[in-house]
Amino acid sequence: MVLSDTASWHGRRGADLTQPVRQASRSPGEVSPREAPIRASVTLLALLLAACDGEPPAQLRVAGGDPERGRAVAASHGCGACHVIPGVRGANSWAGPPLMEWARRGYLAGHLPNSPENLVAWLRDPQAIAPGSAMPNLGLTEKEARDAAAYLFTLGADQLPPVPAGLPLGPKEAGPREEPRIRPRA
Numbered sequence: 001m002v003l004s005d006t007a008s009w010h011g012r013r014g015a016d017l018t019q020p021v022r023q024a025s026r027s028p029g030e031v032s033p034r035e036a037p038i039r040a041s042v043t044l045l046a047l048l049l050a051a052c053d054g055e056p057p058a059q060l061r062v063a064g065g066d067p068e069r070g071r072a073v074a075a076s077h078g079c080g081a082c083h084v085i086p087g088v089r090g091a092n093s094w095a096g097p098p099l100m101e102w103a104r105r106g107y108l109a110g111h112l113p114n115s116p117e118n119l120v121a122w123l124r125d126p127q128a129i130a131p132g133s134a135m136p137n138l139g140l141t142e143k144e145a146r147d148a149a150a151y152l153f154t155l156g157a158d159q160l161p162p163v164p165a166g167l168p169l170g171p172k173e174a175g176p177r178e179e180p181r182i183r184p185r186a
């Protein structure tokens with residue numbers, strides 16, 4: 001394509017393309033009065049998103065678990081030595097599976113449905129569920145395990161699809177199969 005074509009495509013025919021578009025006379029970084037409220041709400045939204053991932057739906061809430069305490073449990077019990085856990089300082093090891101967006105995970109330790117009670121059981125005693133697993137028993141109390149599980153289920157909770165969280169649909173639950181759109185030529 002020729003340069004003049006490109007210019008007219010952008011509606012700037014005749015403009016000197018070697019010159020930057022002239023800005024309104026405002027110093028860099030200054031926000032126009034019209035933009036200010038938009039910027040403020042974008043900043044607020046970003047802060048809210050950074051503060052927590054979200055409240056999990058009822059079926060992913062851990063009875064008796066406090067997510068904020070759980071975050072502290074994860075930090076104090078060295079989970080970060082083996083896992084990436086968003087929001088937990090220093091938890092950036094890839095020795096074990098990363099735990100980001102945990103609420104979206106379908107299975108736990110490869111075979112258990114990822115439910116709150118299964119996660120609590122895992123955190124209390126991974127060796128009972130997967131003997132010989134590289135995840136050691138860390139001696140969490142029932143309360144600590146509930147708190148840690150509650151924290152993990154906040155991760156990615158705001159990104160859940162509108163189907164029952166984490167549970168894949170069985171063959172008969174997904175509705176009738178659509179006819180293939182492309183048929184082989186006769």
Ligand code: HEC
Binds near residue numbers: 074096107148152
């Ligand atoms: C010494 C390394 C190590 C430490 C410390 C550790 N884990 Fe693990 N963790 C692993 C490994 C390895 C696996 C994978 C185990 C498996 O699937 O058999 C795992 C699995 C998990 C899983 C299931 C992940 C999945 O994808 O199925 C969760 C959840 C978890 N750990 C949470 C924690 C928490 C919370 C802590 C701290 C209380 C912790 N882990 C401490 C190594 C560790």
